[in-house]
Amino acid sequence: MTVTTYKECIDACIRCMNVCNVSYVSSLKGLDIFELRECLRLDRECADLCGVAIQAMTRNSPFVAEICELVAKACDACAEECMKHPHEHCQECVRVCRECASICRGILVAA
Amino acid sequence: MTVTTYKECIDACIRCMNVCNVSYVSSLKGLDIFELRECLRLDRECADLCGVAIQAMTRNSPFVAEICELVAKACDACAEECMKHPHEHCQECVRVCRECASICRGILVAA
Amino acid sequence: MTVTTYKECIDACIRCMNVCNVSYVSSLKGLDIFELRECLRLDRECADLCGVAIQAMTRNSPFVAEICELVAKACDACAEECMKHPHEHCQECVRVCRECASICRGILVAA
Amino acid sequence: MTVTTYKECIDACIRCMNVCNVSYVSSLKGLDIFELRECLRLDRECADLCGVAIQAMTRNSPFVAEICELVAKACDACAEECMKHPHEHCQECVRVCRECASICRGILVAA
Structure with missing residues (x-):
């Protein structure tokens, strides 16, 4: 492994789990939760998989x-x-998820 | 440990995780998701902790x-x-959660 | 999905997690833990991923x-x-892991 | 909550999970794994619970x-x-676990 280290990817996954869970909590509290139900579902998926990673x-x-x-x-x-x-x-979720996806794919190239 | 064994408690936690996650998915899909937002929150908490147990x-x-x-x-x-x-x-969630709580407390008495 | 249902696969993963963790605990207690160190490592991996599934x-x-x-x-x-x-x-771990792998692959075919 | 914030505790749990898992991997590789078997067991417990937290x-x-x-x-x-x-x-595990325990107990006082 050269450019992308686990350290960088661990940090990206931690940020992503955090942002997804914060977005989850915010979505749960909003009056427009009906519009955000698919966000809720994917925020949980993403946060849980980041934790696994x-x-x-x-x-x-x-x-x-x-x-x-x-x-x-x-x-x-x-x-x-x-x-x-x-x-x-x-x-914020869009920005951090994209960054995390990119860094995770760096792991794959480096592996 | 005498009356309540881990086997029984593991089975109860599996049933509870399953029912909580099924209820979560059903709540996410409903038109009345706003009324069920606190169920969503607690279904996830309960399912995740059952998994840990x-x-x-x-x-x-x-x-x-x-x-x-x-x-x-x-x-x-x-x-x-x-x-x-x-x-x-x-x-169904009420019924299975109460059963699971009772069996988990049996572990505590037996421990 | 036709032949292999989630129900069957969930049950296979539960059995597999259980057997891997039981093997983990047994390996930890044995005098020959040095020979079993790679089992320990993979038992944990397998049990954790079954839990995720x-x-x-x-x-x-x-x-x-x-x-x-x-x-x-x-x-x-x-x-x-x-x-x-x-x-x-x-x-026992060999037997249950192979069964679980086969059923998980059934999910892939059916999906 | 005043002094100890979640942010501080999240960081402490991340450090602790990391150190416990690094110690786990090192213990698995050592020739003296028999002497370290109880470390292995508790490293996994601690890392998993930090992840939950x-x-x-x-x-x-x-x-x-x-x-x-x-x-x-x-x-x-x-x-x-x-x-x-x-x-x-x-x-290193001793140092980071003690720090993490202390910060987690700060959460309890502040809660």
Whole structure:
């Protein structure tokens, strides 16, 4: 592994889990929760998979590449949905999910 | 441990995780999601903690008692909230959460 | 989905998590832990990923196929390692991991 | 909450999960794994519970206090065991687990 290290990817997954969970909580509290129901669903998916990836990278799992590929897919799906909503927490989610997806894909190239 | 074994408690936590997640998915899809937002929140809490408990019991964790106590609290909170809603998936959640809470507390007595 | 349902796969993952964690605990207690260190490592990987899959299936995650593919890989790796050891808990692990891998791959075909 | 914020506690749990998993991997690889088997067991417990706490704090779970209390107990147990071993990774584990336990207990006082 050269450019992208686990350290950078662990940090990206932590930021992403945090932003997805914050967006989840904000969506739950909003009057427009009906419009945000797909965000809720994908925020949870993405946050949970980021958590799995963090554990896997810190214990040097033999499945880090596959798990990071899965996180990148979940980040893409979450970003695509959040893109549809103007809320600040959704837009922040788009930005951080895309960054996380990109860094996770860096792991795959480097692996 | 005499009356309540881990086996029974593991099964109860599996049923509870399953019912909470099914209720979560049903709540997400409903037109009345706004009324069910607190169910959504507690369904996720309860399902996640049941998952933690199942892992802990199958590996004979030294923290089984504390984790089962926590699951019982989450089950109580989830059942109390779901009680307020007539939906079949909410009422099923009440029934299974209460059963799970009771069995988890059996672990505590037996420990 | 026709032949293999989530119900069957959830049950297979629960059995697999249980057997991997039981083998983990047995390996930890043995005098020959040095010989079993790779079993320990893969038992944990496999049990944790089974837990992720169970949660994902019960909440009808959009990533069930990818997660089940990953569980199948972890089961293969765990079974291959446990094959090398005559212990009853290792042989039971081989049997249940292979069954779980097969059922997880059924999900992929059916998806 | 005044002095100890979730932010500080989330960071402490991330450091602790990381150090416990690094110590786990190092213990698995050592020739003296037999002497470190109880470290292995508690490293996994502690890392997994830290992961639960991070998820819980980032989604503002109603069970943060109970989960942080549990993490503090796991940290204490892990630190006590690692104290017995001169390995650098064990000593680092002692230091970070104690810090994490202390910060988790700060959450309890502030809650």
